[in-house]
Amino acid sequence: MKNYCKCQLFSIETKTKIKKNPNQTHFGFETVDENVKPEKVYDVxxxxxxxxxxMNDIMSFGIHRIWKNVFIQRLNPSPGIDLLDVAGGSGDIAFRFLNYLKTKPNPNMESSSVTICDINDAMLNVGKARAQKSGYTDENVIKWLQGDAENLPIQTESVSAYTISFGIRNVTHIDKALDEAYRVLKPGGRFMCLEFSRVNNDLLRKIYDSYSFTVIPVMGQIVAGQWKPYQYLVESIRKFPDQETFKNMIEYAGFRAVTFENLTFGTVAIHSGFKL
Ligand SMILES: C[S@@+](CC[C@H](N)C(=O)[O-])C[C@H]1O[C@@H](n2cnc3c(N)ncnc32)[C@H](O)[C@@H]1O
Known part of the structure; x- marks a missing residue:
């Protein structure tokens, strides 16, 4: 049974409400019908x-690597863990997870596994090619699965940890993705999310906004020949709930001991919760 207070829910609803029509949602700053958003995100x-x-390296000056390393350090996986990495894309979290396990005494790699689940087969294909190059080919240890975070093709109570890194802001219904995370975790399992958040210093936020809106789409055009996907990227970051609101949403999904940690002045935040 979900345990929440009405004032908390009110704040979630007001802060995340972006539409007058219940069948509409946002795609960056654009208002679109809910049923077209997944296609548009897929296209991006x-x-x-x-x-x-x-582009991740260029746009973040390589800092995304540090954020992802810290994310895995906070998860601090032990051998024997089975991780589901949702919206796992090209595998950045999965590879870090496996590399981290290797640093443990007696890692016994066959006892652990990671499943990368992503809606987009093009992103998964990039990840699979990287896995081949890195020698991560044992299908008992690393699995690639096409699926929607809002409707995971994963058995109930079957994984011990769930991660989602820079993925949840792209889903149409964040609440459904959180419900799914809760469903697939075993009791005692851990939910962890790495996502862009709200910069907590006014001056830095202005500099960051100006950098994001003026430089990133231009870089996208020059490096990748794509302006619009990078425009969407910066807009989607601004539409994502702030640290406290997202924490409330995670609690509303049923998770307990929910905490968050800001990295780089809140440019990104790591949220963590447990299914108790
Ligand atoms: C910004 S990338 C993040 C990739 C990777 N997790 C990382 O940290 O580098 C976002 C990923 O979310 C995936 N995605 C978007 N909507 C999704 C959904 N509804 N279900 C699963 N994956 C989704 C995209 O296909 C994309 O690979």
Whole structure:
């Protein structure tokens, strides 16, 4: 049974409400019918899949690597864990997870597994090619699965950890994705999300906004030949709920001991919760 107070729910609804028509949602700053958003998001990631990793390095000056390393350190996986990485794209989290396990004494790699689930086969194909190059080919250890975060093709209570990195802001119904995360986790399992959030310093936020809106789409055009997907990227970041609101949403989905940690002044935040 979900345990929440009405004032908390009210704040979630007001802060995340972006539409007058219940069948509409946002796609960046555009208002679109809910049923067209998944297609539009699919199109974005299909277009950027080949340049995705390179652009991440360029746009963030490589800092996304540090954020993802910290994310895995916070998860601190032990051998034996089965991780589901949703919206896992080209595998950045999955590879870090496996590399991290290797640093543990007696890692016994066959006892752990990671499933990368993403809606977009172009992104998964980039990940599979990277896995081949890195030697991560054992299908008992690393699995690639096409699926929607809002309707996961995964058995109930079957995984011990669920991660989603820079993925949840792209789904049409964040609440459904959180419900699905809760469903597939075993009791005691951990939910962790890495996502862009609200910069907590006014001056830095202005600089960051100006950089994002003026430089990133231009870089997208120059490096990847794509302006619009990168325009969507910066707009979708602004539409995503702030740290506290997202924390409330995670609690509303049923998770307990929910916390968040800001990285780089809240440019991104790591949210964590447990299915208790
Ligand atoms: C910005 S990328 C993040 C990739 C990777 N997790 C990372 O941190 O680099 C967002 C990913 O979310 C995926 N995605 C978008 N909507 C999704 C959905 N409804 N279900 C599953 N994956 C989705 C996209 O296909 C894309 O691969």
């Amino acid at each position: 990631f299909e277009k950027v899949s080949e340049s995705y990793d390179k």
